[in-house]
Amino acid sequence: MIFSFDLLINAVVSGILIGGFYAAVTSGVSLSFGILDIVNIAHPAFIILGSYVAYIVNATLGIDPILTAIIATPAFYVLGAGIYQIYYVSFEKRGQESLRGLAFFFGLLFITEVSLVLYFGVDYRYVEAPYIGPTLHFGVIGMPLRMLVPCVVSLLLIAGLQLVLTRTFIGRAIMAVAQDQLALRLMAIDPIRIKRIAFGISIATASLAGAFLIIIQPVEPSVGREYIGRVFAICVLGGMGSLPGAVIAAMLIGVVESLTSTFYGPSWAPAVSFGFLLLTLAVRPAGLLGR
Amino acid sequence: MRTPLFLAICLAVAAAVFAGAVAVGNDYVFFAGYVILQYVVLSTAWNILGGYCGYVNFGSAAFFALGAYSTVAIYKLMGANDLPHIVPMPVLMLVGGVVSGVVGFGMGYLTLRLRGAFFAIATLALAVVLQTLIVNWDFVGGSRGAYILRPEEVPLIGSYIKYLFLVMLLLAVAALVIARLIERSRLGYGFATIRDDELAAEASGVPTLKLKLIATTISGALMGMAGAPFPYYIGYLQPSSTFGLDYAVNSIAMPLIGGTTSWVGPLIGTILLGSLQQIATVTISSAVNLLLVGVILVVFVIVAPNGVIGIVHTYWQRKPDDFVGRRRVETDAPGSVP
Numbered sequence: 001m002i003f004s005f006d007l008l009i010n011a012v013v014s015g016i017l018i019g020g021f022y023a024a025v026t027s028g029v030s031l032s033f034g035i036l037d038i039v040n041i042a043h044p045a046f047i048i049l050g051s052y053v054a055y056i057v058n059a060t061l062g063i064d065p066i067l068t069a070i071i072a073t074p075a076f077y078v079l080g081a082g083i084y085q086i087y088y089v090s091f092e093k094r095g096q097e098s099l100r101g102l103a104f105f106f107g108l109l110f111i112t113e114v115s116l117v118l119y120f121g122v123d124y125r126y127v128e129a130p131y132i133g134p135t136l137h138f139g140v141i142g143m144p145l146r147m148l149v150p151c152v153v154s155l156l157l158i159a160g161l162q163l164v165l166t167r168t169f170i171g172r173a174i175m176a177v178a179q180d181q182l183a184l185r186l187m188a189i190d191p192i193r194i195k196r197i198a199f200g201i202s203i204a205t206a207s208l209a210g211a212f213l214i215i216i217q218p219v220e221p222s223v224g225r226e227y228i229g230r231v232f233a234i235c236v237l238g239g240m241g242s243l244p245g246a247v248i249a250a251m252l253i254g255v256v257e258s259l260t261s262t263f264y265g266p267s268w269a270p271a272v273s274f275g276f277l278l279l280t281l282a283v284r285p286a287g288l289l290g291r
Numbered sequence: 292m293r294t295p296l297f298l299a300i301c302l303a304v305a306a307a308v309f310a311g312a313v314a315v316g317n318d319y320v321f322f323a324g325y326v327i328l329q330y331v332v333l334s335t336a337w338n339i340l341g342g343y344c345g346y347v348n349f350g351s352a353a354f355f356a357l358g359a360y361s362t363v364a365i366y367k368l369m370g371a372n373d374l375p376h377i378v379p380m381p382v383l384m385l386v387g388g389v390v391s392g393v394v395g396f397g398m399g400y401l402t403l404r405l406r407g408a409f410f411a412i413a414t415l416a417l418a419v420v421l422q423t424l425i426v427n428w429d430f431v432g433g434s435r436g437a438y439i440l441r442p443e444e445v446p447l448i449g450s451y452i453k454y455l456f457l458v459m460l461l462l463a464v465a466a467l468v469i470a471r472l473i474e475r476s477r478l479g480y481g482f483a484t485i486r487d488d489e490l491a492a493e494a495s496g497v498p499t500l501k502l503k504l505i506a507t508t509i510s511g512a513l514m515g516m517a518g519a520p521f522p523y524y525i526g527y528l529q530p531s532s533t534f535g536l537d538y539a540v541n542s543i544a545m546p547l548i549g550g551t552t553s554w555v556g557p558l559i560g561t562i563l564l565g566s567l568q569q570i571a572t573v574t575i576s577s578a579v580n581l582l583l584v585g586v587i588l589v590v591f592v593i594v595a596p597n598g599v600i601g602i603v604h605t606y607w608q609r610k611p612d613d614f615v616g617r618r619r620v621e622t623d624a625p626g627s628v629p
């Protein structure tokens with residue numbers, strides 16, 4: 001193993017870039033798990049669904065995957081709102097969300113994944129876009145555009161989400177629903193409606209995250225599973241429901257993973273985030289910027 | 292029913308099952324039956340933590356694989372030291388059980404002091420960490436997988452698959468007896484208080500952390516024991532299939548479909564779902580059978596939250612009401628909180 005400065009700096013840079021993408025993946029979970037307390041472990045499956053939507057449109061019409069994803073967000077929003085409605089009626093209302101709600105999302109994850117396998121097979125799919133090939137060079141640092149573009153767009157997405165959450169009425173209501181549902185009801189706001197909107201937004205981000213994923217790497221249906229632990233690790237490490245925390249945590253995990261795969265080999269990289277998760281849970285469960 | 296009587300009945304049923312399988316005279320029965328019995332153990336083990344305490348474990352595959360890989364490690368160790376490969380199966384199961392039990396304990400110690408959801412997520416994470424470790428551990432085959440040569444014959448019993456079937460049958464009986472014993476002991480009542488209201492239980496002096504750790508350890512150990520004979524069954528063990536999601540989903544779906552509050556639930560769920568899957572795998576395809584499990588799981592948790600047992604219970608409870616009067620039946624309309 002030869003330790004070189006170039007290698008190190010490139011690993012850090014690509015870690016930060018991939019961290020930007022992880023942040024986008026996590027933002028949806030931060031909303032659903034962090035703020036609404038809905039343990040949506042099926043979130044990665046929706047991301048893969050987003051990837052496949054981007055793939056189909058790209059392969060048939062040749063439209064840019066990110067553009068497709070933005071157009072598809074309303075559809076994902078409706079899907080999310082629908083799922084929340086089923087979840088609310090079947091579990092939250094009956095007070096059974098912990099055990100059966102988890103099993104419900106686990107079942108959804110499974111159904112989505114197997115359906116994709118049955119329809120598309122287990123071949124890796126990829127998209128074509130002008131920014132997938134080239135790489136920007138700054139001295140010794142190389143920045144592949146296929147990583148840089150998703151990173152920049154995902155940071156924009158998170159900034160937008162953060163603005164919505166802190167500046168708009170709906171956003172503040174979403175933050176409030178996490179703290180005190182009863183108080184919200186006293187303000188004549190329907191907490192269920194607010195939660196439905198929030199969950200819809202959370203699934204809508206999966207559309208974009210899915211497009212980023214298929215730009216960064218070829219996708220097959222079970223890829224999502226690797227992201228389950230990773231997104232929850234980032235969400236917990238950043239502090240539940242804190243978007244800035246999620247960005248910091250995502251970059252941190254991105255960098256450590258990238259260093260691990262550069263210096264120890266890629267087969268060790270998956271263990272990093274999970275090590276982080278276990279460590280966070282054991283040492284500081286509130287996370288970096290926890291409330 | 293006293294436990295010795297229950298054990299005797301279980302053993303009698305097990306003997307009847309074995310005799311029946313032998314009577315069919317086709318080895319396929321043993322291969323298919325082994326899988327179902329293995330799921331009886333896995334779902335019963337899952338239910339000890341998930342059903343009794345209300346803590347969801349998504350890492351069943353990890354505990355199962357730990358058992359399987361400890362067998363492989365012993366097998367390789369014997370091979371490396373030129374010792375005979377045959378280690379008695381009970382020893383292997385004991386080792387697998389201890390390894391998984393210890394990991395279950397450690398895992399529980401790290402995460403059980405937090406909210407339930409964290410434990411569930413951490414178990415998901417555990418599966419991936421362990422898979423990464425196994426993939427990178429060349430001694431047990433790494434990502435290439437490991438071959439296990441199974442003996443042709445076993446004295447007194449006959450073909451090796453028959454022997455494995457018998458071993459798994461006995462383990463299934465043991466798992467059911469343990470589950471029933473827990474259910475009716477102080478331990479079981481403690482678990483139930485955790486499931487119903489952990490805060491209230493803690494406040495009334497139930498040592499919740501200790502009980503939860505006992506549950507994770509027993510549950511993990513049983514899963515490891517179920518995994519220990521697996522390499523001999525399959526002959527070629529590979530990380531991606533041993534850590535497969537189907538173990539995790541099945542060991543959750545089976546108790547939830549059967550009913551989680553009693554030892555009968557996982558058994559019913561496993562027999563229903565396990566047989567269905569064996570049929571679907573043979574007649575349609577193995578991917579469709581997994582889809583089937585997912586759909587059935589989702590439908591059951593929404594429509595029949597207490598599983599088959601719950602359906603039977605409401606049926607028994609409603610029947611007399613029909614004779615007493617209509618009022619009670621009307622207020623029991625679906626969706627209303629009892």
